[in-house]
Amino acid sequence: MNIAVYQMDIVAGDPEANRQKVSRWLGEQELGSVDLVMLPEMWTTAYTLPELEDIAEDPADSEAIRFLQEAAKRYHVHMMGGSIAVKENGKVYNRAIAVDNTGELVYEYDKMHLVPMLNEPAYLNGGREPVKVFELDGIKMGVVICFDLRFPEIIRSLALQGCELLFIPAEWPDSRRSHWDVLSRARAVENQMYVVTCNRPGSYDGITFAGSSAFIDPWGSVLQKGSVEHEETLRETLDLSNVADVRKNVPVFDSRVPDLYE
């Protein structure tokens, strides 16, 4: 599977400007051989938490979701549309969106772990639906969002559902970049899956973000990594047969003793 990650700097609080930005970027790419495009966390708004109450979109009538669906059809690519702020029944959620290359919405996930360091619980509601794998081109995939990376149990739950490829859209700060690097590799090694991350660079409201988006293989090798400071595009072709090979060579899943710890 050929994947293009847009390590995008985000215009704060301006969904229209961000849609235009992604639209321009898509138009500049040679997407002929690309199967899937990935965007970062909250790519329409950035972390403008106090404004989200007003600018989060109704998911039943969302410009951002329509935009992802139109882009998927136009370029014939699956869209791992990072996450966007949505408002449903008066509550704001940080929702990851996956759209297939026919424009069909195939999976949504509301970030369940809210970040105390950012006072997120004051502005957002945590998702209450367990994570599930979804399938594109016969590949089992999962998505978790940023802070979720610190909770190995949510990612193990995806692995136990057969996940081979995990996406992590993020707005991870540079001050904790070492955690981002170590934990995303650790999740790939312990779950023997590909991990593809898309983290924004740039700054907002006194926080500088870490960039460092990456493609990590099921052995834990970093195939490619973005810069810390700059916007950029990362592309990689993943050979999904490596997942089965690594799981065969180091049979972690056959060696589990869940009765003793679940």
Ligand SMILES: O=C(O)CCC(=O)C(=O)O
């Ligand atoms: O866990 C961290 O250090 C960063 C988390 C975060 O910034 C987020 O989830 O948006």
